[in-house]
Amino acid sequence: MAKKFLYLNRKAPYGTVYALESLEVVLIAAAFEQEVSLAFLDDGVYQIAKGQNPKAAGMKNFSPTYNALGDYGITQLYVERESLVERGLTEEDLMPIVYEDENDEYAEKPSVQVISRAEMSQIMAEQDVTLSF
Amino acid sequence: MALEIGGKTIATDEEGYLENLNDWTPEVATAMALAEETPVALNDEHWEIINFLREYYEEYQIAPAVRVLTKAVGKRLGADKGNSKYLYSLFPYGPGKQACKYAGLPKPTGCV
16 A cells, blocks of 8 residues: 655755665655655755756756656655745745646646745645655 | 777776767767667657757756756757657667667766
């Protein structure tokens, strides 16, 4: 039976390998047909920020890969509102990641959901497995 | 391991994937296919999938898992091509692994 997996992303995308590793594990877990969702909080919200360019740091810009998550059946990306506000960011600063709803004539729908800290804790409580990166 | 193409040596890993993705040219794909135990002459149908994978990588920076590839091919090239039977007939070693290799992509994430 599929379990509910939540991947918590709390660190900035570059500088450490956590974000990239998390993304790879997420894609692998999805290939095993688990029910996977992602959460972005603290500096992790920068992972799905628009306009990333880590060239000067000698890193590959892997942010386009988040747009492929829908193909992998990952359609729920939760972003904590408080983390955005603390960093002076809004939903407008995030990539407009979408998925195609197979049950609705492949209509494009937003994957990103900005939620409150209280809602985030509720979502965490509903999971079978929570992995923090 | 390495491939010799037109007097140039191109580095590959132990499974035959390119070490440096920028080394790819169509000649690289042709040479890889011919270097198989049972050599493969790439035809237009192979190229359609190889080019599709290169575009996918360009857009998303990943080699798609085979399930994702199958679905995406179906959407782009039609249901008669977006199925395992068709893709395995072109790439009997596994459409993910074999086609990604020829396309100069890394081994698909999650592929063992």
